[in-house]
Amino acid sequence: MADADTGQVAEWRHAYTVLGVPPDASALAIKQAYRRLVKRWHPDLYESGTSAHAEALELTRRINQAYACITRAPLRYYREPSPPPSSEPPAAPRSTRPYDTSGYGTPLPSNADKIEYSVRFVSGCVAGIFLCLDAAAVFFDAEFFDSRWKQLTLLFSVVTLLCGWGAARYGDKFWHAVFRRWWF
Numbered sequence: 321m322a323d324a325d326t327g328q329v330a331e332w333r334h335a336y337t338v339l340g341v342p343p344d345a346s347a348l349a350i351k352q353a354y355r356r357l358v359k360r361w362h363p364d365l366y367e368s369g370t371s372a373h374a375e376a377l378e379l380t381r382r383i384n385q386a387y388a389c390i391t392r393a394p395l396r397y398y399r400e401p402s403p404p405p406s407s408e409p410p411a412a413p414r415s416t417r418p419y420d421t422s423g424y425g426t427p428l429p430s431n432a433d434k435i436e437y438s439v440r441f442v443s444g445c446v447a448g449i450f451l452c453l454d455a456a457a458v459f460f461d462a463e464f465f466d467s468r469w470k471q472l473t474l475l476f477s478v479v480t481l482l483c484g485w486g487a488a489r490y491g492d493k494f495w496h497a498v499f500r501r502w503w504f
Contacts, residue, residue, distance in 0.1 A: 335386035346436070346491075347391070354387040437488045444487025444494070448480035451498075 336343055339353045361380050366373040456472070486494040 332390055335389040338382055338386035339390070348489075348491075350387070350390060354383065357383045440491060441484040441488040443484075445480050445484035447487070447498075448483025449476075451483065452476040452479050 333343065336345070339350060339357065341350055341353045345353075358380060361376050361383065363373055363376045363380055366376050456476070483498070486498075
């Protein structure tokens with residue numbers, strides 16, 4: 321059984337290499353890399369019967385196989401099985417990845433991506449609320465806020481939802497952009 325697991329992991333690693341994504345890439349990053357490569361190597365872009373067309377057909381087949389193999393980002397949550405204890409201490413400490421709580425060598429279920437995006441969205445909405453409150457405290461006086469509270473509430477709601485959507489869609493890139501502009 322261990323040989324089958326290592327064969328599967330080797331197949332996953334090869335698929336990650338074909339798509340050009342790191343092993344800890346999310347399902348969204350894998351999908352974006354897949355779409356970029358298919359768009360680049362689509363056989364319809366090349367004249368039929370040429371060597372470039374044949375190469376594009378082969379590359380598109382490999383890209384599709386790799387994507388089918390790792391659609392749900394299996395290596396992101398995979399932990400290598402620990403070696404049996406030996407009398408010698410290890411040469412260097414291994415970093416353990418805390419993602420997988422179900423056991424060694426097993427990926428998390430496919431709902432992990434939905435949960436991850438939900439957590440990102442909710443966190444983004446909460447951060448959007450705080451950004452709106454900060455903006456309200458800095459830019460608006462009491463009379464202005466009292467006269468236009470309906471419009472400002474709608475604006476703050478839209479900003480909150482946009483923060484949630486941006487956090488779920490773009491992840492760390494979104495937060496780097498927001499905080500870079502907010503602090504500077």
